[in-house]
Amino acid sequence: MxxxxxxxxxxxxxxxxxxxxxxxxxxxxxxxxxxxxxxxxxxxxxxxxxxxxxxxxxxxxxxxxxxxxxxxxxxxxIANDKMKTFELATLLGVPTVPTKKVHSVNEVNSYPCVLKTVDGHGGNEVSLCMSKTDAKTFFSRFEGRSLIFQPFIESGATDVRVFMLGQEVLGAVKRTGNGSFKSNYTLGGSIEEYPLSTRQQKDVITIARALKSDYIGIDFLLLPNGNWLLNEIEDPVGARSLYKTHDFSVAERLMVxxxxxxxxx
The missing domain is CATH 3.40.50.20 (Rossmann fold)
Known part of the structure; x- marks a missing residue:
């Protein structure tokens, strides 16, 4: 083969x-x-x-x-369009971060908020805006790009990335930001293995089944009360954090x- x-x-x-x-x-x-x-x-x-x-x-x-x-x-x-990801989650009944497209700073109606490019990844095109001045800077920086608005949700800069192989949960990693509201491991955050609840497993399997995906990452903000909200789907998803926290070869599982x-x- x-x-x-x-x-x-x-x-x-x-x-x-x-x-x-x-x-x-x-x-x-x-x-x-x-x-x-x-x-x-x-x-x-x-x-x-x-x-x-x-x-x-x-x-x-x-x-x-x-x-x-x-x-x-x-x-x-779908994974590389945050708005389409939000629409899919809403359709499936999976709890998600409220998200809307914005075309001008005047459509941003509350602060603090999070602004993102619709197709960015790795936390590099995301900004926590505390004021209209911050929002104007973001709009200026990404002029001509499709942007989305999300209310700032306090999560202690903590999220969970779930790695899916077909409809199987390969593993889940809890990521905590280091001096930033962003939790990305590649930006210096800390990581640890995270056990999913039955309800959380149902959410991620629902998404993978709907997408008919093979190998993806699904990111959720982890809230102080233990609930979570879908934030993004990653395709392609990097496996560095999974290798660091689990004792199997992702490459082996994927090839088999x-x-x-x-x-x-």
Missing amino acids: KGYVYYSREESSRNRAFIDDLMMEAAKISIDLYLLVEDEQPDADAAFILFRDRHPEKAASFEQNGFHLVNRAEVNR YMKRKLASS
């Missing part, structure tokens, strides 16, 4: 260790896995493409050419899942 893992050129360098791990685990179960970068084209006989980029149009083009994508292009489209799925299709 032949497959590809697709990355942008920049991300292929940053994620070289994970790519090598994927290739090693693939070889153990007789999958020939190759790296595909930028505009390189896969061979027509490839069984699948593990798509590791935030580029719904590129994903869709591979599907239109007959390739089996992990995740589907539709998953990539792929082989089983393709064998049964």
